[in-house]
Amino acid sequence: MREVFHQSLEDVQARLVEISELVTAAIDKATRAFGTSDVALAEEVIEADAIIDEKAVELDELAIQILARQQPVARDLRIVVAALRVSASLERMGDIAEHIAQLTRMRFPERAIPKGLKSTFTKMGELDVEVARTLTELLRTEDLSLLETLRALDDKLDDGHLSVFEKVLSDAWKGEAAATVDATLASRYLERFADHAVSVAKKVAYLATGDWKPDTETIAVIVAGGEIVD
Amino acid sequence: MREVFHQSLEDVQARLVEISELVTAAIDKATRAFGTSDVALAEEVIEADAIIDEKAVELDELAIQILARQQPVARDLRIVVAALRVSASLERMGDIAEHIAQLTRMRFPERAIPKGLKSTFTKMGELDVEVARTLTELLRTEDLSLLETLRALDDKLDDGHLSVFEKVLSDAWKGEAAATVDATLASRYLERFADHAVSVAKKVAYLATGDWKPDTETIAVIVAGGEIVD
Numbered sequence: 001m002r003e004v005f006h007q008s009l010e011d012v013q014a015r016l017v018e019i020s021e022l023v024t025a026a027i028d029k030a031t032r033a034f035g036t037s038d039v040a041l042a043e044e045v046i047e048a049d050a051i052i053d054e055k056a057v058e059l060d061e062l063a064i065q066i067l068a069r070q071q072p073v074a075r076d077l078r079i080v081v082a083a084l085r086v087s088a089s090l091e092r093m094g095d096i097a098e099h100i101a102q103l104t105r106m107r108f109p110e111r112a113i114p115k116g117l118k119s120t121f122t123k124m125g126e127l128d129v130e131v132a133r134t135l136t137e138l139l140r141t142e143d144l145s146l147l148e149t150l151r152a153l154d155d156k157l158d159d160g161h162l163s164v165f166e167k168v169l170s171d172a173w174k175g176e177a178a179a180t181v182d183a184t185l186a187s188r189y190l191e192r193f194a195d196h197a198v199s200v201a202k203k204v205a206y207l208a209t210g211d212w213k214p215d216t217e218t219i220a221v222i223v224a225g226g227e228i229v230d
Numbered sequence: 231m232r233e234v235f236h237q238s239l240e241d242v243q244a245r246l247v248e249i250s251e252l253v254t255a256a257i258d259k260a261t262r263a264f265g266t267s268d269v270a271l272a273e274e275v276i277e278a279d280a281i282i283d284e285k286a287v288e289l290d291e292l293a294i295q296i297l298a299r300q301q302p303v304a305r306d307l308r309i310v311v312a313a314l315r316v317s318a319s320l321e322r323m324g325d326i327a328e329h330i331a332q333l334t335r336m337r338f339p340e341r342a343i344p345k346g347l348k349s350t351f352t353k354m355g356e357l358d359v360e361v362a363r364t365l366t367e368l369l370r371t372e373d374l375s376l377l378e379t380l381r382a383l384d385d386k387l388d389d390g391h392l393s394v395f396e397k398v399l400s401d402a403w404k405g406e407a408a409a410t411v412d413a414t415l416a417s418r419y420l421e422r423f424a425d426h427a428v429s430v431a432k433k434v435a436y437l438a439t440g441d442w443k444p445d446t447e448t449i450a451v452i453v454a455g456g457e458i459v460d
Contacts, residue, residue: 063311073298077298084314085314085318169411177398177403180411180414181399184414
């Protein structure tokens with residue numbers, strides 16, 4: 001029984017890594033399609049999002065199955081609960097890649113990236129791909145030092161987001177309203193993507209350390225595998 | 231023991247209703263502050279968001295505690311898992327109210343609502359307050375007919391979102407880039423708020439019917455409280 005259980009937990013982890021790889025491919029393609037107005041590549045991302053959604057639902061079903069059958073406690077319980085949250089964040093990251101692809105398709109054959117913002121958005125896209133790769137690595141290895149790498153990438157994306165607004169709001173900005181709308185939405189999506197990744201990484205850190213929210217006695221008791229007296 | 235357990239589940243529900251009430255107050259104040267450039271009211275929303283976040287974390291801790299101590303199965307298990315997801319969505323809805331309040335504060339003493347969009351944004355704000363009230367009622371009563379009410383409100387908010395873009399992209403639009411950015415972000419926030427509410431309502435429906443995703447055998451087995459054979 002214990003062996004079956006640990007196989008299930010490994011299965012949970014392997015599925016999270018798999019979904020994270022799909023999200024990495026999605027954001028890579030979506031940001032490249034956005035940069036090059038490649039509508040075929042954008043369509044590919046939009047179509048593939050259903051697969052990410054489906055795999056997230058399957059993972060949730062597995063997690064609920066494990067809770068029902070194996071009734072895990074302590075660290076095992078935390079893994080399963082965190083997996084439910086991580087899958088929700090990964091699914092949302094996939095949605096963001098899809099939104100970026102939709103912006104590309106909506107503007108086609110016009111360029112989706114407004115004039116004057118090409119280098120900023122290219123850089124932000126590359127940062128998001130690095131975010132997704134780092135997150136996948138963190139899920140695979142549980143190497144918590146990668147949380148700091150993700151935070152640093154997230155800071156750079158926040159800087160990029162601010163610089164988009166600075167450009168759009170500067171006197172030099174000659175974009176039409178449509179360009180302003182596109183820049184605003186794209187920048188918001190690219191920045192949110194990294195927020196979700198940091199949120200996932202924090203959940204993995206909680207798994208490893210039991211420190212979901214510092215100084216919470218309840219969690220400490222659960223981590224210790226103990227009973228809580230009312 | 232069973233009595234203690236059912237008290238815990240009632241506690242979970244009561245806390246979800248409480249958080250939903252706080253979110254309702256937040257979106258009501260945030261949209262009114264946005265409409266009237268009331269920076270004091272906006273500050274109130276920004277400060278109060280920490281309370282919503284804290285209550286969501288406390289609810290998560292309670293849910294994990296219940297899973298660890300009571301090891302619920304079947305419908306009870308589904309209630310606890312759904313509560314974890316609902317609390318995450320409510321917390322996110324609180325964040326959106328905060329973002330709208332931040333837009334108001336950022337523009338003060340200028341008006342946050344761009345010229346020509348006052349009536350659209352007022353209407354969308356009122357719809358979001360109705361969304362939050364309906365959601366609270368659904369959490370309190372588990373009256374699933376309210377899911378349809380929420381879907382109808384969500385459709386109206388999608389229409390509002392589209393009409394904002396139509397205005398901003400029309401020849402008649404004379405707004406500066408800053409006004410276009412504000413309109414884009416505000417409209418996106420107001421529309422997303424309702425998406426989250428529909429997502430919560432679907433989770434409650436899943437609780438009542440076991441129909442998280444139709445035609446999923448695993449869920450059917452769990453609902454029946456049965457064991458799953460590998």
